[in-house]
Structures are given as structure tokens and as C-alpha cells.
Amino acid sequence: MKSLTNKRVLLGVSAGIAAYKTPDLVRKLTELGAEVQIILSKNADQFVAPLSLQAVSGHAVHNYAMTAESESGMGHIDLARWADIVLIAPATANVMARLCQGNADELLTTVCVATEAPIAVAPAMNQQMWQNAASEANIATLESRGVHILGPDAGEQACGEVGPGRMLQPADIAARVASLFQNTQLTGKRIMITAGPTWEALDPVRGITNHSSGKMGYALAEAAIEAGAEVTLVSGPTYIAKPERANIVDVVSALDMHSAVMSTIDQQDIFIGVAAVADYRPVDSADQKIKKNADQMTITMVKNPDILADVASRDTPPFCVGFAAETNDVVEYARGKLEHKKLDLIAANHVGGSETGFGTTDNAITLISNDNAIELPRQHKSALARQLISEISKAFNEQS
Numbered sequence: 244m245k246s247l248t249n250k251r252v253l254l255g256v257s258a259g260i261a262a263y264k265t266p267d268l269v270r271k272l273t274e275l276g277a278e279v280q281i282i283l284s285k286n287a288d289q290f291v292a293p294l295s296l297q298a299v300s301g302h303a304v305h306n307y308a309m310t311a312e313s314e315s316g317m318g319h320i321d322l323a324r325w326a327d328i329v330l331i332a333p334a335t336a337n338v339m340a341r342l343c344q345g346n347a348d349e350l351l352t353t354v355c356v357a358t359e360a361p362i363a364v365a366p367a368m369n370q371q372m373w374q375n376a377a378s379e380a381n382i383a384t385l386e387s388r389g390v391h392i393l394g395p396d397a398g399e400q401a402c403g404e405v406g407p408g409r410m411l412q413p414a415d416i417a418a419r420v421a422s423l424f425q426n427t428q429l430t431g432k433r434i435m436i437t438a439g440p441t442w443e444a445l446d447p448v449r450g451i452t453n454h455s456s457g458k459m460g461y462a463l464a465e466a467a468i469e470a471g472a473e474v475t476l477v478s479g480p481t482y483i484a485k486p487e488r489a490n491i492v493d494v495v496s497a498l499d500m501h502s503a504v505m506s507t508i509d510q511q512d513i514f515i516g517v518a519a520v521a522d523y524r525p526v527d528s529a530d531q532k533i534k535k536n537a538d539q540m541t542i543t544m545v546k547n548p549d550i551l552a553d554v555a556s557r558d559t560p561p562f563c564v565g566f567a568a569e570t571n572d573v574v575e576y577a578r579g580k581l582e583h584k585k586l587d588l589i590a591a592n593h594v595g596g597s598e599t600g601f602g603t604t605d606n607a608i609t610l611i612s613n614d615n616a617i618e619l620p621r622q623h624k625s626a627l628a629r630q631l632i633s634e635i636s637k638a639f640n641e642q643s
């Protein structure tokens with residue numbers, strides 16, 4: 244996973260000459276792992292071909308107009324909810340003035356009013372326009388509302404003048420967008436996360452496992468890295484990209500995971516058990532492939548160690564967060580695990596449906612402590628992970 248993996252960037256392109264650089268900007272964002280959708284402002288297609296942007300982003304480009312047809316597809320509210328960040332590049336003096344006013348006069352400005360996602364603008368205009376008192380006041384207003392101002396650069400301009408107002412280079416914009424997701428909630432803290440399934444071998448080619456994809460645990464690892472933590476990710480077998488900036492420890496069985504966790508657990512500040520660890524393993528694992536000679540077969544199983552409970556019962560345990568995957572009475576069972584395993588927090592996860600839980604893109608959680616319960620509603624696992632890390636760091640800091 245790269246610095247923008249699982250991040251959804253809604254790129255608004257307004258009508259300025261620097262728009263010709265936006266196919267490159269889309270490339271730079273996708274190279275960092277982002278998924279990019281594009282809204283063209285009115286007349287932006289005079290400066291960049293929608294087809295080029297469609298080709299590099301892999302998505303149909305949204306036009307400025309809000310028609311019955313466009314709204315029947317992914318309409319302005321869907322786009323506003325889809326975005327992890329709205330980036331306007333180039334941002335003309337005109338579009339920034341309209342943002343200040345809260346205008347909702349075309350798709351891009353309407354999405355900006357409707358979104359809860361952070362907004363970043365990369366201004367691009369003539370140096371005199373940039374230094375105009377109205378532009379300066381608009382920038383100050385946007386900044387005071389939390390809009391991130393990326394640039395501008397200074398130098399020779401398309402109009403032949405020299406001065407401030409050039410759009411930043413695409414690579415610089417992409418890097419700054421990635422850095423906006425960084426925070427300092429867990430700076431200097433060491434976090435261990437277990438993720439994915441375990442594989443309990445029956446013979447060299449068969450085993451007992453489950454449908455955990457690793458998505459939730461990997462998203463938490465990525466969010467913890469963004470929050471400044473040093474992350475050790477102990478992962479069962481998965482088929483998705485691993486976070487690039489985590490220390491990865493690959494394991495197969497529950498016993499492997501147990502010993503990998505225990506080997507460095509005393510160096511950790513926080514432990515989060517997201518893995519779907521097999522509760523039992525076959526007593527025997529055959530050296531050779533088992534032949535189908537009999538009509539029936541009985542497998543005798545033995546209980547695996549409970550990794551989370553073993554971590555939480557250490558003399559000086561790290562701050563412990565468990566997950567509880569349940570199909571019914573989710574909160575009640577999760578509370579039982581919180582108390583029984585002596586955890587600080589537990590994330591109650593409804594599983595068994597097609598929309599949340601094992602293998603899904605989205606998830607929903609009730610985060611339970613001894614005296615509180617917070618609902619984190621259904622959303623993309625990476626967005627949910629950022630919320631969870633924020634709640635975990637708050638609880639951790641209150642305790643320490």
C-alpha cells in the first residue's frame with residue numbers, strides 16, 4: 244500500500260491554462276495509490292480533453308452541468324460522500340470566489356458545499372490577479388474555513404509575466420495531498436496489529452481457514468501509520484497489497500501468529516487484534532496428501548491459544564483492542580469478550596451479511612469500552628479505520 248492507497252480523490256478542474264497539466268496530476272495521484280474521479284468546471288474542456296482524463300483516471304469524467312441524466316448516475320450527493328478529499332487544480336480566481344460565497348451553481352461548487360471531506364485548492368492565475376486584494380481576501384476566507392491552499396508557485400507565466408500564481412507541479416500537488424492525510428495522534432507510538440485469517444493445515448495442500456481478506460486490519464495499519472505510529476502488522480495469508488510502511492510479519496497458522504506476536508509484544512504500546520484466528524486446529528497434520536479411501540472422515544481438533552487474551556493478561560500489557568465478529572446479539576457478545584479478555588476496547592462487528600464484515604469493502608462497528616459505546620456507521624473500511632484510530636488514540640491518551 245502506498246501513501247494514497249484506498250484514498251478517493253475527487254479532482255475538480257476549473258477553466259485555466261494549467262488544466263493541461265491535469266492528466267499528469269491524475270497519473271501522479273494514481274501512482275501514489277489514489278482512486279481519482281474528475282469533475283470539469285464550465286469551459287475547462289477548452290483546456291484539457293475529457294477523453295484524456297477519462298483514460299488516465301479509468302472513470303467517466305463528470306461534466307459541470309447538473310442534468311436529470313447526470314444526477315440519475317452518481318449525483319452530487321453521491322460524489323460528495325464518495326470523496327476522501329476534494330482537490331481543485333487548477334483553482335482559478337473565479338472558482339475560489341464562488342467557493343467563498345458558497346455558490347452551488349454547477350456540479351463542482353455544489354459538491355464543495357455538500358461534502359464533509361476536506362477541500363484543497365491549487366491556485367493558478369496571473370500574478371496580478373493573485374495579488375489582487377479580492378483574491379487575497381478570498382484566500383484568507385478559505386484558509387479560515389479549513390480549506391488547504393497548495394501553492395501557488397512563482398515564475399514565468401503563460402501570459403508572459405513573471406511572479407506568483409503558477410500552479411504547483413503535479414508531483415508536488417500529489418505529495419502535498421498525501422501529506423494532508425498525515426497526523427500526529429500516535430507519533431512515536433508502537434502498534435502491533437494482527438490481520439487476515441489463519442490457515443490450519445490438514446495436509447500439505449488442504450486446511451481450515453475463513454473468509455477474512457485482511458482489508459480491515461490493513462486499513463487500520465495504514466491509518467495508524469498516517470497517525471505517526473510505528474506499525475508491526477502480523478498477517479495471516481491474504482491476497483491484497485500490504486501497507487508499504489509497516490513492518491510485515493507473515494504467518495500461516497494460529498500457533499505461528501501467537502509466537503510472532505509474543506516475540507515483540509513487550510515493545511508495543513497498543514495491540515489491536517483484527518485477525519480472524521482459528522479457534523481450533525487439527526490435532527494431526529498429515530505429511531502427505533490425504534487419500535479419499537474412506538466414505539467418512541473425522542477430524543479431531545484441539546483449541547488454539549487465544550492471542551488477544553494472552554496479550555491482555557501480561558504483567559504490563561499494552562493498550563488492548565479486540566474485534567468481535569458476531570452474527571447475532573453483536574453488542575452483548577462483544578461486551579462479554581471485553582470483560583472476559585480484560586480489554587480496553589472492543590470493536591463489535593456484525594458479520595454474516597453481504598455489506599459488512601468478512602471480505603467486504605465497507606464495514607460498520609460499535610466501539611465499546613467499559614463505560615461507553617460509540618456507533619461508527621457503515622463506510623469504506625479505510626475511512627472507518629481512520630475514525631477507529633482516532634478513537635483508539637483518544638482512549639489510549641486518556642489512560643496513559
Ligand code: PMT
Pocket residue numbers: 437439454455456457458459460497516517518519520521522547548549550551552564565566567568569580592594600601602603
Ligand atoms: O479481513 P476482512 O475481510 O476485512 O474482515 C474483517 C473482520 C470481519 C475479520 C474483522 O473486522 C473482525 O471482526 N475480526 C475479528 C474476527 C474474530 O475472530 O472475532 P472473534 O470474535 O472470534 O475473536 C475475538 C477477538 O479475539 C478478535 O480480536 C480475535 O483477533 C481474537 N482472537 C480470537 C481467537 C484466538 N485464538 N486468538 C485471538 O487473538
